[in-house]
Amino acid sequence: MDASRLTAFFEENFTRYDELGASVCIWHQGEIGLSLGGGFWDRQKNRKWTTETPVLIWSATKALASTCLLHLCDRENITLSRHVAEFWPEYAKNGKAETTLSHILSHQAGQPALREADVKVLDHEEVARVLERQEPFWQPGAFHGYHARTYGFLVDELIRRIAGIHVGQYFRDIFGNPLRLDLWIGIPRELAEDVAPIQAPRKANDRPEEEPFYKALADPASLTRQAFSTPVGLPAPSQMNRLEVRTHVLPSFGGIGTAESLAKFYYRTFCEPNYFSRERIQQISATVASGIDQILKIPTAFSSGFMKDPVADNGDKLRQLFGPSASAFGQPGAGGSHAFADPENEMAFAYVMNQMEPGVFPNPKSLRLVRSAYDQRV
Numbered sequence: 001m002d003a004s005r006l007t008a009f010f011e012e013n014f015t016r017y018d019e020l021g022a023s024v025c026i027w028h029q030g031e032i033g034l035s036l037g038g039g040f041w042d043r044q045k046n047r048k049w050t051t052e053t054p055v056l057i058w059s060a061t062k063a064l065a066s067t068c069l070l071h072l073c074d075r076e077n078i079t080l081s082r083h084v085a086e087f088w089p090e091y092a093k094n095g096k097a098e099t100t101l102s103h104i105l106s107h108q109a110g111q112p113a114l115r116e117a118d119v120k121v122l123d124h125e126e127v128a129r130v131l132e133r134q135e136p137f138w139q140p141g142a143f144h145g146y147h148a149r150t151y152g153f154l155v156d157e158l159i160r161r162i163a164g165i166h167v168g169q170y171f172r173d174i175f176g177n178p179l180r181l182d183l184w185i186g187i188p189r190e191l192a193e194d195v196a197p198i199q200a201p202r203k204a205n206d207r208p209e210e211e212p213f214y215k216a217l218a219d220p221a222s223l224t225r226q227a228f229s230t231p232v233g234l235p236a237p238s239q240m241n242r243l244e245v246r247t248h249v250l251p252s253f254g255g256i257g258t259a260e261s262l263a264k265f266y267y268r269t270f271c272e273p274n275y276f277s278r279e280r281i282q283q284i285s286a287t288v289a290s291g292i293d294q295i296l297k298i299p300t301a302f303s304s305g306f307m308k309d310p311v312a313d314n315g316d317k318l319r320q321l322f323g324p325s326a327s328a329f330g331q332p333g334a335g336g337s338h339a340f341a342d343p344e345n346e347m348a349f350a351y352v353m354n355q356m357e358p359g360v361f362p363n364p365k366s367l368r369l370v371r372s373a374y375d376q377r378v
Helices: 003-014 060-073 103-104 126-134 150-163 167-176 207-216 223-229 237-241 259-270 278-285 365-377
Strands: 021-028 031-039 055-058 256-257 291-292 299-302 339-340 347-353
Touching: 003 031, 003 167, 003 365, 021 259, 021 365, 031 256, 031 259, 055 347, 060 150, 060 167, 060 256, 060 259, 060 339, 126 150, 259 339, 259 347, 291 339, 291 365, 339 365, 347 365
Parallel strands: none
Antiparallel strands: 021 031, 021 347, 055 256, 291 299, 339 347
16 A cells, blocks of 8 residues: 555654654554554653554553453353343342443443542452442433443453453453454553553643533533542553553553554454454444433444444534444544544554543544545555
8 A cells, every 4th residue: 555645644743743652553454554653652752662662542442341341242142132230240239230231331331430439440349349339320221421430340340250350361362362462451560661651641622622521521520520530549641650550450441552453453353253253243333322422521422342433413424533434433542542443444543652632532643644544545
């Protein structure tokens, strides 16, 4: 493929958009069509960034966790319409008996936050106990709202109940090791020092379309604030650089990896019938929930385990995080990391970086590359 325009946009990220270190990778029709890395590992610019540099991918981790639960359900012949309490009996308390696996995977469970404000984010067992005993914030299935922190705990606990291992181990056993991915939910301690340190945003958000979210986030009494602050802990991006955090299993926002491995994961899993049948991939791609998000306060859409682009009444996409295809799905991460699969066009995309930018969704650093990839019919 002619990657000259994509390369020019990527290189411009470091001059026009103040990128520090970053990688982009695009898989297309069975092979890597583009893989670039540039910039620096550290703020002092003492260490070069390469395509092999691992970095925190924030909420893009949710896609890895979702895929593990979907794979486990396929393996055990468990339909997503079954109730969570069949596998996690204690979860049936306080109005949650009818919650389905589909509700969990599509952010419809009504559990975007904890009602007990002092539970620590690194204490999986206590978070799970609070989730199972508390009343949901809305009737499961009635609405959808981004479960920013709690999502990973819900998915991980289900995997522990059904498979007997945590989601980080399941990911490595089924995907990471067989596909030889530099991608982890809880990186091994011996590799943790090589992870590029994440850098906090240096400016305020300037996207008017996201103002409803930031207005809600600023309100201490809002469910939006609760969703992004409970369970408590790790409030500053710099805290994610701690060794004990990098090695901890945090399936909502603690994954670490390279763009090459993230794109390969999406391609081998969802653009080829290696793990799921073609029919099952179509089902996974289908939108399950859409409309105004109870947490983000703007239109969002979700399939079973992934974010989708919401569409208007006329069928046009309201935004194109995942390109023009209706089949595309993925999961962005805080600050600018971004990844998705497009089974229809046999393409997978991943962008990772260490200099965060403000904003709910990906920014021009990656979105220009997405648009250019489709413009050139990658």
